[in-house]
Each structure stands twice: as structure tokens, then as C-alpha cells.
Amino acid sequence: MLDGKKSLFSGMQATGTLHLGNYLGALKNWVTLEDEYQCFYSVVDMHSMTIRQNPAELRRKARALLTLYIAAGLNPEKNCIYYQSHVPAHAELSWVLSCFTYMGELNRMTQYKDKAAKHADNINAGLFTYPVLMAADILLFQSDVVPVGSDQKQHLEIARDIAERFNGIYGDVFTIPEPYIGKAGARIMSLQDPTKKMSKSDENPNASIYLMDDPDTIIRKFKRAITDSDNEIRYSEDKPGISNLIDIYTAVTGKTIEETEKEFASAGYGDFKIAVGEAVANMLKPIQDRYQELTQDKAYIDKVIKENAEKAGYYANKTLRKVHKKIGFPERIR
Ligand code: ATP
Numbered sequence: 001m002l003d004g005k006k007s008l009f010s011g012m013q014a015t016g017t018l019h020l021g022n023y024l025g026a027l028k029n030w031v032t033l034e035d036e037y038q039c040f041y042s043v044v045d046m047h048s049m050t051i052r053q054n055p056a057e058l059r060r061k062a063r064a065l066l067t068l069y070i071a072a073g074l075n076p077e078k079n080c081i082y083y084q085s086h087v088p089a090h091a092e093l094s095w096v097l098s099c100f101t102y103m104g105e106l107n108r109m110t111q112y113k114d115k116a117a118k119h120a121d122n123i124n125a126g127l128f129t130y131p132v133l134m135a136a137d138i139l140l141f142q143s144d145v146v147p148v149g150s151d152q153k154q155h156l157e158i159a160r161d162i163a164e165r166f167n168g169i170y171g172d173v174f175t176i177p178e179p180y181i182g183k184a185g186a187r188i189m190s191l192q193d194p195t196k197k198m199s200k201s202d203e204n205p206n207a208s209i210y211l212m213d214d215p216d217t218i219i220r221k222f223k224r225a226i227t228d229s230d231n232e233i234r235y236s237e238d239k240p241g242i243s244n245l246i247d248i249y250t251a252v253t254g255k256t257i258e259e260t261e262k263e264f265a266s267a268g269y270g271d272f273k274i275a276v277g278e279a280v281a282n283m284l285k286p287i288q289d290r291y292q293e294l295t296q297d298k299a300y301i302d303k304v305i306k307e308n309a310e311k312a313g314y315y316a317n318k319t320l321r322k323v324h325k326k327i328g329f330p331e332r333i334r
């Protein structure tokens with residue numbers, strides 16, 4: 001809760017190019033929450049440092065991501081959209097919280113294990129303490145809910161554990177956050193290997209639909225999507241490829257799985273793949289157009305960056321001051 005209104009935080013890393021999973025699993029839901037919550041959406045560039053980045057690329061991608069948040073429908077008047085690195089309170093709270101987090105807890109994180117395996121030459125301490133920074137992001141804004149895809153559930157659990165541990169010692173300092181995972185689209189799988197999630201770091205461009213892909217590319221990628229050898233459009237655990245396409249179709253159109261199965265009862269995979277591709281391309285077109293418009297308006301984006309960082313800083317510092325006081329840091333002399 002902030003100023004008597006429920007609040008939320010979420011963020012995305014400025015690495016890679018946003019894909020359909022990021023949109024359906026996260027961004028699309030974010031846009032629906034602005035009236036009910038005081039919303040903070042960050043481009044979490046500090047998290048991106050856990051993997052080696054090219055500085056110029058990181059800066060470009062961070063700006064592109066922030067612009068895409070707006071293009072996808074987040075109104076920066078109602079949602080606080082900002083760069084994590086512009087609000088030092090994230091790092092400050094992260095340090096304090098790291099002293100309330102156990103190595104054993106961090107050791108269990110599957111994302112850490114996956115990323116450590118993928119980047120065996122750079123298993124840095126930041127990669128290990130990543131969930132602590134994420135807890136700081138969330139707790140700084142007294143978030144009631146955190147809208148994410150289902151892969152982030154484990155990180156949210158640790159954020160809750162840290163908050164409960166801290167509150168247990170110092171009283172009710174932090175709101176305990178709940179995950180908010182949308183019904184449809186919470187886990188979109190790779191088009192080339194439907195047992196793996198669609199991921200920004202996938203090297204095969206055919207595995208993911210990128211938000212900036214043009215309609216022909218989108219339809220081509222869907223046509224090539226890996227499916228099983230029968231030809232029945234039916235949702236089932238033993239048909240991960242076609243089930244993923246059904247998930248995408250239902251998340252985009254708002255139809256149910258049953259309605260979708262019925263609609264395509266007499267169609268083959270080829271027709272269904274084209275229908276999914278067209279639905280996705282139509283959904284993305286207005287976002288792409290708006291993105292192009294926004295990139296022309298440098299002054300507007302700069303204004304959003306400046307004003308929203310100030311707003312986020314205001315609320316974040318309020319929580320940080322409370323934490324510092326509780327743990328016994330000396331008061332500042334003004
Ligand atoms: P990577 O796989 O390289 O770690 P990512 O694609 O998971 O990156 P993130 O920046 O970690 O991207 O995630 C941003 C948001 O998108 C998070 O809320 C995450 O849960 C959600 N998300 C990521 N991938 C998917 C997916 N395949 N399906 C649904 N939601 C997803």
C-alpha cells in the first residue's frame with residue numbers, strides 16, 4: 001500500500017529483444033492494472049549486469065524497452081515507468097536485505113542454476129544474489145502484488161520469506177507481496193522446442209516471435225513451429241507443440257481452449273498455424289506503429305524518464321528511511 005492505494009512493482013531486463021512470452025505473460029496484464037493499483041514498472045538494468053553486457057547496446061536496449069512499455073499501452077501518467085539504475089535506493093535496500101537472506105535459500109533458485117550453467121565462465125556474485133535485488137525492487141514500493149510470468153514464482157517466494165523474516169524482527173515494515181500470474185499466456189513455450197520456455201536468450205530466432213517481427217516473419221515462424229505428427233487440434237499434455245499454439249491463440253483472442261478446439265475441429269495444423277500467426281500479427285501491429293511514433297519523440301521519452309525516476313525515488317526513499325531507522329542506522333543531521 002502506498003498513499004492508501006494498493007501498489008505493485010514489476011520489471012523486465014533490458015537484455016535481448018522482447019518476445020511474445022514477455023508480452024502475453026507480463027506486459028499485456030500490466031496494462032489492465034493501472035486503475036486498481038499504484039504501478040511501478042522498471043527497466044531493471046541493474047539486474048542485466050549479472051551477465052556481461054556491451055555498454056552501448058545495453059543503453060540502447062534499455063531505452064527501447066522503456067519505449068516499448070509505453071507503446072504496449074502503459075500510460076506514463078498513471079504508471080511509473082523508469083530505469084532501476086536511476087533510483088539508488090534499489091541497491092541500498094538490496095544490501096540490507098542480503099544480510100537477511102541465507103546462502104542456502106539462494107542456492108535453491110532454479111534460475112541461478114540455469115544461468116550459471118549457461119554462463120559457466122562468469123558465475124559472479126551478482127548472479128547469485130539476483131533474487132535479493134529483486135526482493136528490494138518489490139519491497140521498496142510496498143507492493144501488494146507482482147505481475148509476472150510463472151517462471152518468476154520462486155523469486156517471489158524468496159521475496160516474501162525475506163519480508164516476513166524482516167517484519168518478524170522489526171515489526172510491520174514491508175507489505176508481503178503476492179504473485180499475480182495471468183490465466184492465459186503465463187508460460188509460452190519455444191516454437192522450436194515446446195518443452196522449453198520462449199526465452200530472450202534463445203539463439204535460434206525461429207524459436208521466438210519478437211514483438212517487432214513483421215507479419216510475414218510471424219506467419220513463417222508459426223508455419224515452421226514444431227508440432228507432433230498427428231493432425232488433430234486438441235489441447236493435451238502429450239501434444240506440447242499444438243497445446244502451446246492453442247495457449248497463444250487463447251491468450252491473444254480471449255477465446256477458451258474448448259472454443260478454439262471447436263473452431264478448428266475440421267482444420268489441419270497448417271490452417272491453424274496461419275490463423276495463430278494472423279491473430280498475433282494483428283495484435284502486434286498497433287504496438288509496432290506506436291513504437292515507431294514514440295522513437296521520433298525524444299523530448300517526450302526524456303521527460304518520462306526524468307519525471308518518473310523522481311517519483312519512484314520519492315516512494316523508494318520513504319521505505320528506505322523507514323528501514324534504516326528500524327535497523328539502527330544513525331539519523332542524518334540536516
Ligand atoms: P531469459 O529467458 O533470457 O532469462 P526472459 O525471456 O525470461 O529472459 P525476462 O526479462 O526474464 O525475460 O522476463 C520478463 C517477464 O516476462 C517476466 O515477468 C517473465 O515472467 C515473463 N516471461 C518471460 N518468458 C516468458 C514466457 N515464455 N512465457 C510467459 N511469460 C514469460
Ligand code: LTN
Nearest residue numbers: 009010011012013044134137146
Ligand atoms: N527477475 C525478473 C525481472 C525482475 C522483476 C523484478 C520482476 C527484476 N526485478 C521485480 C518482478 C518484480 C526476470 O528475470 N524476469
